[in-house]
Amino acid sequence: MKMKKYTAETMVDAMKKVRADFGDDALILSSNVVKSKGFLGFFKKKSVEVVAGFDEPTLKMEEPVLPFLSPSFESTDKTSIELKKEMFEMKTMLKEMQQSANHSRLPENVKPLLTHLEKQGLSAEFITQIGEEIFDRMKAEKKDFTHEEQYLIAKDFLERTMRDLPFGGVSFNKKYINVLGPTGVGKTTTIAKIAARALLEKKKKIGFITTDTYRIAAIEQLRTYANLLQAPVEVAYNSQDFEKAIAKLADRDLIFIDTAGRNYKEVKFVEDLTKLIDFSLDMESFLVLSMTSKEQDMKIIVEQFKAFSIEKFIFTKMDETSSIGPMFNLMKDHSIGTAYYTDGQEVPEDITEADYQTLITLLLKGAYDA
Structure with a gap:
């Protein structure tokens, strides 16, 4: 095996150097974040040190040897996200060929x-x-x-x-409905749609907890919906507030938890959720993804949430895209079905409980149009 050490400002830059020397079949043997000494001990700079190696390829083209990160480095900063994107794009290119x-x-x-x-x-x-x-x-x-x-x-x-994946909406067998997802996917509006149906169609006593304390507008938006539904809202800034909110809403049949919209491609924000919300409760968790997002971004987010027990996906903004294939790719790759999909802002109208036959019909629609 040929081996070589590389130093670069970011992992992405290091990988470019590795690929230039060894091509796409290179193996990353180790990777570390190092700091230069700087001037008189000040102005220290971070850089990435990578040791790469290369063996003669023994795998078929459809089974490429792809670079990977060592566990100690994988979640340390944004470079791991960039590398995951590059890996996804590389795999996609090879599959397309x-x-x-x-x-x-x-x-x-x-x-x-x-x-x-x-x-x-x-x-x-x-x-x-x-x-x-x-x-x-x-x-x-x-x-x-x-x-x-x-x-x-x-x-x-x-x-x-x-057909063997789980489809359909809230089961009504669990008290807590936890809705997770990145910023901008429409979680709060989606929660309002599901809650309105639970109230109007199932006659359930509902309540809300919001942990989205990063945006005042988000709290006010949820309060507006809650007032229309005549349901109480509790705001949880920390785990103690969350416990108090649970106690205050003990008489409710269903409690909907609206989590903060953050850049969940970063591990830190996912970890923050575990410190705030008690996931051991009798809870159904749904991951909301927007159909207008890039597929590789959605894949990374799903990977970040693997530690949680995600019951089903909720896909929003179906009316803003003409391609729904990524929905099927995510369901197949992660063996997670879909609860709902939304196609507008109207509450509670613009939401549909998912079933695989309808989604397949939508996917194949127009296949033979001239």
């Missing part, structure tokens, strides 16, 4: 469906599996399939992939 090679051998009349799924943002792996299933069926029956027959095969494949 493999996908293109696989598609070239398929009959021409199958390609409109696969092109539609690409535009929807469905993963290369997903699309290849669907294309292969259609092609294998054609070979077995020794004939070309019509677009309608291809549609049914794709629909059947997606149903088999999705």
